[in-house]
Amino acid sequence: MNKTIIxxxxxIVFHIEEDxxxxxxxxxxxxxxxxxxxAESKEILEDIENRIAEMFNERIQTGRKEVINLEDVQQVIxxxxxxxxxxxxxxxxxxxxxxxxxxxxQAPHIEYVGKKLMRDPDDKMVGGVCSGLAHYFGMEPIWxxxxxxxxxxxxxSGVLVYIILWIVMPAxxxxxxxxxxxxxxxxxxxxxRSFDEEAKNLSETFxxxxxxxxxxxxTAGNVLSGCLGLIGKMIAWIMLIFAGLNLLGLxxxxxxxxxxxxxxxxxxxxxxxxxxxxxxxxxxxxxGFLAIAIPFFALxxxxxxILFKTDKLNSYLSLTMFAAWIVSIVGxxxxxxxxxxxxxxxxxxxxxxxxxxxxxxxxxxxxIRVLDASEQDSLQSKFNxxxxxxxxxxxxxxxxxxxxxxxxxxxxxxxxxxYSAKGRTYQLASERAHNIAYEAIQESSTFLFPSHFxxxxxxxxxxxxxxxxxxxxxxxxxxxxxxxxxKVRDISYWECLNNYPEEARQQQKYTEWTMSGAGLVCIxxxxxxxKEEEEEAVESKMKALLNEIKDRKDSVxxxxxxxxxxxxxxxxxxxxxxxxxxx
Amino acid sequence: MIAENTQTQMRKGILEYCILSIISRGEIYASDxxxxxxxxxxxxxxxxxxxxLTRLKNNGLLxxxxxxxxxxxxxxxxxxxxxxxAVLSRLDITWKELxxxxxxxxxxRKD
Numbered sequence: 083m084n085k086t087i088i089x090x091x092x093x094i095v096f097h098i099e100e101d102x103x104x105x106x107x108x109x110x111x112x113x114x115x116x117x118x119x120x121a122e123s124k125e126i127l128e129d130i131e132n133r134i135a136e137m138f139n140e141r142i143q144t145g146r147k148e149v150i151n152l153e154d155v156q157q158v159i160x161x162x163x164x165x166x167x168x169x170x171x172x173x174x175x176x177x178x179x180x181x182x183x184x185x186x187x188q189a190p191h192i193e194y195v196g197k198k199l200m201r202d203p204d205d206k207m208v209g210g211v212c213s214g215l216a217h218y219f220g221m222e223p224i225w226x227x228x229x230x231x232x233x234x235x236x237x238x239s240g241v242l243v244y245i246i247l248w249i250v251m252p253a254x255x256x257x258x259x260x261x262x263x264x265x266x267x268x269x270x271x272x273x274x275r276s277f278d279e280e281a282k283n284l285s286e287t288f289x290x291x292x293x294x295x296x297x298x299x300x301t302a303g304n305v306l307s308g309c310l311g312l313i314g315k316m317i318a319w320i321m322l323i324f325a326g327l328n329l330l331g332l333x334x335x336x337x338x339x340x341x342x343x344x345x346x347x348x349x350x351x352x353x354x355x356x357x358x359x360x361x362x363x364x365x366x367x368x369x370g371f372l373a374i375a376i377p378f379f380a381l382x383x384x385x386x387x388i389l390f391k392t393d394k395l396n397s398y399l400s401l402t403m404f405a406a407w408i409v410s411i412v413g414x415x416x417x418x419x420x421x422x423x424x425x426x427x428x429x430x431x432x433x434x435x436x437x438x439x440x441x442x443x444x445x446x447x448x449x450i451r452v453l454d455a456s457e458q459d460s461l462q463s464k465f466n467x468x469x470x471x472x473x474x475x476x477x478x479x480x481x482x483x484x485x486x487x488x489x490x491x492x493x494x495x496x497x498x499x500x501y502s503a504k505g506r507t508y509q510l511a512s513e514r515a516h517n518i519a520y521e522a523i524q525e526s527s528t529f530l531f532p533s534h535f536x537x538x539x540x541x542x543x544x545x546x547x548x549x550x551x552x553x554x555x556x557x558x559x560x561x562x563x564x565x566x567x568x569k570v571r572d573i574s575y576w577e578c579l580n581n582y583p584e585e586a587r588q589q590q591k592y593t594e595w596t597m598s599g600a601g602l603v604c605i606x607x608x609x610x611x612x613k614e615e616e617e618e619a620v621e622s623k624m625k626a627l628l629n630e631i632k633d634r635k636d637s638v639x640x641x642x643x644x645x646x647x648x649x650x651x652x653x654x655x656x657x658x659x660x661x662x663x664x665x
Numbered sequence: 666m667i668a669e670n671t672q673t674q675m676r677k678g679i680l681e682y683c684i685l686s687i688i689s690r691g692e693i694y695a696s697d698x699x700x701x702x703x704x705x706x707x708x709x710x711x712x713x714x715x716x717x718l719t720r721l722k723n724n725g726l727l728x729x730x731x732x733x734x735x736x737x738x739x740x741x742x743x744x745x746x747x748x749x750x751a752v753l754s755r756l757d758i759t760w761k762e763l764x765x766x767x768x769x770x771x772x773x774r775k776d
Contacts, residue, residue: 092738113712122719129715133696135738163710 086149091135092128096142098150104257106134106155109164116165134158197265200254207314208388209248217263245380249400318385325382329375336371340364356543357421369413376407424544429511430502437495437524443554444528444592445484446563479543480534482520484550484569488597491556497522497529500549511544520548531566560595560602578604676707681717682760683707685753688727689745698743718743726752 085100098106113130117123137158138150199218201210212230216223233240254263338350343364355363380403386392489495501518505511520535535548550569554560567575578593581604595602610618631639639648649656680702687693687701695714702708721727726749729741745753 094738117716122716122723126715126719129695129719129741130712132738132741133711133715136696136734136740139738161711163712167710168712168716 084149084151091138092132094135094139096135096138096150097148098155099152100256102150102152102155105152105159107258109155109159112165116168130162134162137161198254198259198262199251200259200263201248201251202260202263203253203255204260207311209244209384210253211244211247211251214251214254214263215247217265220265241381242377245377245384246404248384249380249395249397249404315389318388322382322385322389325378325385328378329382332371332375332378336367336375339367343367357424358417359542362417366414366417369410369417372406373410373414376403376410379403424506424510424542425504426506427508427511428502428504428545429508429515430500431512431515433499433501435497435499435521437497437529439495439555440527440558442527442559442561443495443552444561444563445552445566446528446530447533447565447569448523448530449533449565479537479546481545481547482531482535482550482569483548483571484531484552484566485571486552486554486560486573486597486602488556488599488601489553493553493555495552495554495558498551498553500547500551502545502547502549504545514542514544514546518546518548522550531569554597556597556599558597559605560597561592562595563592564590573602578606581606581608583609679760680707681721682753682756684714684717684721685726685745685749685756688743689750689753692730692742692744694740694742721749725749 086097087100087103089096089098089103089106110127110131114123114127117126138154141150141154142148197218200214202213202217203210205213205223207227212226213223215226219226230240230244233243252259254260335350335352338348339352339355341348342351342355343360352367355367358366380400383395387394499520501515501520503511503514503518505514514537517538518535519538520532523530523532529552531550535546537543537546562570562575564575564579573595575593578595579587579590582590582593594605596605597603640646645659647658649658683702683705684698687698695718696711698718699708699711699714702714708714718727722729722743726746727743728746729743731739732742734740
């Protein structure tokens with residue numbers, strides 16, 4: 083079975099076998115070079131081509147022999163004569179015309195034949211890229227391979243380079259390609275040599291397979307390459323699994339994130355996407371997915387190609403993928419810049435609300451995510467109507483901080499809300515700040531701070547913040563519920579809580595503070611530590627004892643169970659031990 | 666080497682003359698010229714003929730016409746021009762002179 087090529091000589095179509103075509107092509111190239119590039123030579127070449135067509139035509143017998151094979155071409159060349167034959171007959175002619183012609187004809191011979199960068203399928207480890215590069219730069223393939231391994235080890239850049247080169251470099255499949263790859267002029271002599279070599283290799287392979295195997299087992303180099311091949315295969319398998327899992331993960335990530343955009347709520351949401359509107363988010367997510375998935379896909383496909391010897395990817399498809407990858411990278415960069423721009427300006431809006439003076443100001447948090455049937459008409463219902471129980475995560479923000487400041491003791495207490503947001507322009511930022519809905523609710527003496535704030539009109543996440551400052555007159559009593567603790571800044575709730583007796587701490591739902599000139603101060607004094615208590619007890623006992631001694635005129639103090647007594651008598655002290663008494 | 670060189674020069678010199686005389690017999694196709702030349706053992710490969718024909722044609726000694734072929738592509742049929750005829754008759758004279766010269770120089774040779 084042979085591959086045939088269809089050629090057209092002088093408007094006649096011939097089917098020609100591949101190797102026959104290569105021979106014919108290099109023959110024609112030789113002839114063209116010989117005759118040079120003049121109007122005259124063009125005519126000569128036409129004549130020769132015509133004659134070849136005619137000779138081919140004579141050889142074709144419809145139904146029996148419809149394809150020109152190598153033998154036909156060789157016979158035709160024999161008949162037409164090789165360039166060396168032409169030279170022989172012309173060389174001695176000595177005519178001026180011929181002299182001129184030969185010069186013109188010689189020029190292409192001297193001309194440097196440029197090498198072509200192609201993959202070498204005959205000498206390949208993986209895709210023949212390294213050996214192709216080695217041919218191109220005229221070095222041993224081992225050095226390009228070592229270089230590649232170094233690049234792979236240095237951050238893996240070699241893998242990407244290799245894949246790109248594999249896609250870009252065509253394989254040297256035909257003999258003419260291989261000669262172009264080695265930089266040999268595609269003339270008949272070289273061609274014949276290449277063909278002979280190949281034939282020799284082929285016969286060797288056929289005749290001495292067994293010998294070949296034993297020889298390869300003997301040479302250390304081959305054993306080494308075999309080991310390297312095995313290790314390479316294992317690495318390839320590991321990388322294949324890695325790339326496959328990555329692709330799968332990326333795909334799941336992509337699908338679930340997409341579902342979020344299309345209203346199917348799920349917990350897998352990539353936070354930076356919150357900064358983009360739905361439409362932009364879909365595009366950016368797709369770009370991001372492609373930018374990461376395409377290299378993994380290329381790696382995956384490349385590895386399957388090595389391991390399972392599957393076909394090469396269609397070059398249009400690979401080019402399309404490459405283009406898509408570039409576009410995705412550019413797209414992501416665009417979105418990054420555009421989004422970053424949208425954080426450039428910051429705008430803050432301050433709103434003041436007076437509050438009624440209270441004997442005790444009670445502050446608590448209200449978790450608006452918890453629904454309470456008895457509070458249908460309160461703030462929560464407002465949220466519920468808007469959110470309809472869905473998409474809460476996209477609308478609720480919790481960047482809320484609460485500060486307490488003191489004012490003159492007779493002033494009217496008030497709460498200041500600072501809403502801030504960012505945007506590309508100041509105006510945009512202030513618009514966004516306007517869209518923040520947040521306010522405390524007063525229930526008798528208790529001020530309830532909602533746990534989250536709302537962004538109206540589907541506003542994008544642009545670093546929206548709410549800062550609440552409660553201005554209270556000096557001396558005011560404040561009770562902070564434990565629930566509000568995460569939002570309170572500047573004061574330490576826990577330090578104050580630690581001042582309460584240990585047994586009560588668990589039950590203690592609030593801490594009490596008073597407003598001083600420098601802010602809130604914990605009312606509860608620190609609890610004495612157990613060691614201090616003990617010392618105190620000892621001290622008071624001693625005091626009592628001394629007082630007792632002072633009151634009496636004389637007394638005997640017996641210390642503990644020991645036999646030592648202290649006798650105080652008429653301004654003199656005597657210390658007795660039992661031993662002394664006995665003596 | 667010198668012998669070979671002289672041989673090819675001699676062949677080369679008379680090749681054009683022979684081609685002209687073959688064509689002067691009447692309209693003829695290139696491969697028929699080759700057949701004739703092969704018979705005369707003057708030419709071995711066809712490729713050499715085409716440059717010669719082209720040169721003769723460009724010098725105005727030959728002309729050609731395309732003719733349909735029953736099998737295959739149309740063929741170029743060559744014929745001699747008046748100028749070519751004139752050149753040929755001059756070459757005829759030269760040839761006879763040469764033959765005479767060679768005969769004279771060969772006289773008295775032992776082999």
